[in-house]
Amino acid sequence: MKKLTLSKPKKPTRRQVTKFLLYVVIIVFGNALASAASSFFIIPNGLTMGGTTGLGIFVRNLIIKLHGEGTSWEEWAVSITTYTVNFALFVLGTALLGKKFAASVLAGTVLYPTFLTVFNVAEAALENSIGGPLCSDNLLLAAIFGGLLFGLGCGIVVRVGASTGGTDIPPLIFHKYFNWPVSVSLWVLDIIIVAMQIFVVPIESVLYGIIITLAASVIVDKVAPIGMRRTQVKIISEKYEEIRDMILTKVSRGVTVLYGQTGYLKQDCHVLLTVVSHRELVKLKAEVQRIDPEAFMTIGVVSEVRGRGFHSDGVDFLMPQDKANPNLPPASPSEKAEPEK
Numbered sequence: 001m002k003k004l005t006l007s008k009p010k011k012p013t014r015r016q017v018t019k020f021l022l023y024v025v026i027i028v029f030g031n032a033l034a035s036a037a038s039s040f041f042i043i044p045n046g047l048t049m050g051g052t053t054g055l056g057i058f059v060r061n062l063i064i065k066l067h068g069e070g071t072s073w074e075e076w077a078v079s080i081t082t083y084t085v086n087f088a089l090f091v092l093g094t095a096l097l098g099k100k101f102a103a104s105v106l107a108g109t110v111l112y113p114t115f116l117t118v119f120n121v122a123e124a125a126l127e128n129s130i131g132g133p134l135c136s137d138n139l140l141l142a143a144i145f146g147g148l149l150f151g152l153g154c155g156i157v158v159r160v161g162a163s164t165g166g167t168d169i170p171p172l173i174f175h176k177y178f179n180w181p182v183s184v185s186l187w188v189l190d191i192i193i194v195a196m197q198i199f200v201v202p203i204e205s206v207l208y209g210i211i212i213t214l215a216a217s218v219i220v221d222k223v224a225p226i227g228m229r230r231t232q233v234k235i236i237s238e239k240y241e242e243i244r245d246m247i248l249t250k251v252s253r254g255v256t257v258l259y260g261q262t263g264y265l266k267q268d269c270h271v272l273l274t275v276v277s278h279r280e281l282v283k284l285k286a287e288v289q290r291i292d293p294e295a296f297m298t299i300g301v302v303s304e305v306r307g308r309g310f311h312s313d314g315v316d317f318l319m320p321q322d323k324a325n326p327n328l329p330p331a332s333p334s335e336k337a338e339p340e341k
Contacts, residue, residue, distance in 0.1 A: 027162050031111040034153030039119030040135045041146030042128060043078060048140065048197045048209030049150070049216075050190025052089075052166035056081035056191070061200040075124065079117040086113055086166050093169040097176065102235065108157060109165035143208040147215030154216065155223025167193070187217070221300060230305040231281045233274050235288060236260075237295035240270040246287050247274050275305050 008159035012020075038053045048057055056078035063077055086150040091111045094102040126134045136142050146278055157164055240257070247255045251274075258271040276284055279298065288295050 002199070006063060014169050023160055026160050027107050027157055028111060030156035030159075030162075031108055031152045031164060032153070033156065034150050035112055035115035036119050037146045037149035037153060039116060041142045041149065042212060043120065044123060044134070044199065045065040045137065045139055045142045045254065046205055047143055047212065048194050048205050049147075050193045050209070051169065052082045052085045052113075053078065054190070054197070054209070058197050058200065061197065065200050074180065075120075079113060079120055082113040082116055082166075089167070089169040090165060091165055093173065096173050097169075101172070103163065103164040105163040105169065108163050112166070139204070139208055140211075143211045144215060144223045147212035148219055150212070151216035151219025152223055158220060158224045161287040164217050189218075219282045220249045228301055229278075230275050231278055232282060232300050232302045233272075233276060233300045234273075235295055236269055236297075237271040237272075237288070237292045238270055238294070239292045243288055243295070244272055245271070246291060247284070250287060251276060251280055251284050255282065 024291050038049070041047075042049055042053075043057060046061075048054060058079035059081045086109045090102065090105060093105065123134055136145070154164055165191050168186065170189060171182045172290055173179070174180040174185045175182045190213050191210070194206060194213060197209065198206045235243055244255050244257065247253055253274050255272055255274040255277050260269050261267065262269055275285075285297070287296060
């Protein structure tokens with residue numbers, strides 16, 4: 001019998017370790033920034049917001065309304081509620097969405113309420129020492145900057161593929177089982193949490209809460225794809241072969257040749273599809289204009305591009321010639337990675 005030998009796990013490279021450490025630092029910083037926005041801008045000014053923090057604010061305001069200010073529960077209501085709801089939603093998400101999902105939101109489930117607790121205590125101590133909110137007692141400024149910083153923190157976390165947990169989980173469950181759009185469900189849930197607080201706080205605080213929710217949503221949508229946006233260019237020209245060669249050799253990008261038909265004369269045509277960076281776009285347009293001034297171009301921004309050629313130090317054209325047609329220039333790695341059309 002052959003002796004069974006277990007292969008030793010490969011030791012991670014320095015690059016992998018560095019990448020993982022950077023990933024951890026980004027998640028920690030994003031959760032800290034989001035919780036700081038809540039602790040220093042939103043909560044001290046009696047404003048409302050969505051998410052699990054909004055539920056915590058609702059519980060705190062409900063306690064104040066029923067028992068008055070100064071109760072022992074008031075100070076810890078937001079943190080305890082956030083911890084409890086985050087943990088409950090984490091368990092629910094793990095059961096319905098799987099262990100892979102749980103791993104992606106575990107850090108946010110623990111980090112955000114932990115930072116929120118620490119910053120709440122720090123802000124309360126500093127507020128007592130200076131006799132007012134630490135950052136600003138102007139409600140409009142607090143709402144705007146609180147929403148912007150909260151959205152920035154959440155966007156940083158989402159940018160690396162993680163999550164702050166909490167109310168991000170129910171929309172994912174609705175999407176999986178009912179195919180509801182995640183963004184719509186998240187919006188509806190946040191607005192419901194903000195609107196329900198009208199029973200415990202003045203209407204002005206609820207309106208400021210809507211401003212916070214809007215500002216945070218806009219920033220998340222802007223920050224999450226930062227560094228990933230690219231420009232997609234489609235070119236229709238009779239000199240498509242010359243333009244194709246130019247894209248491969250001068251712009252150093254892959255290109256796909258699509259086959260189409262003109263709408264009026266129903267003539268066959270070739271459509272060149274390529275994705276370039278914003279800096280390369282200027283050079284590409286100039287070269288296309290030089291080759292064919294009558295070329296038809298459409299330019300659009302795509303949210304994300306994955307594949308060789310955009311995540312390497314450059315495109316290597318030292319590839320073997322196409323054996324079927326030796327007159328063609330060597331293919332770029334990004335072009336070779338494309339599936340056959």
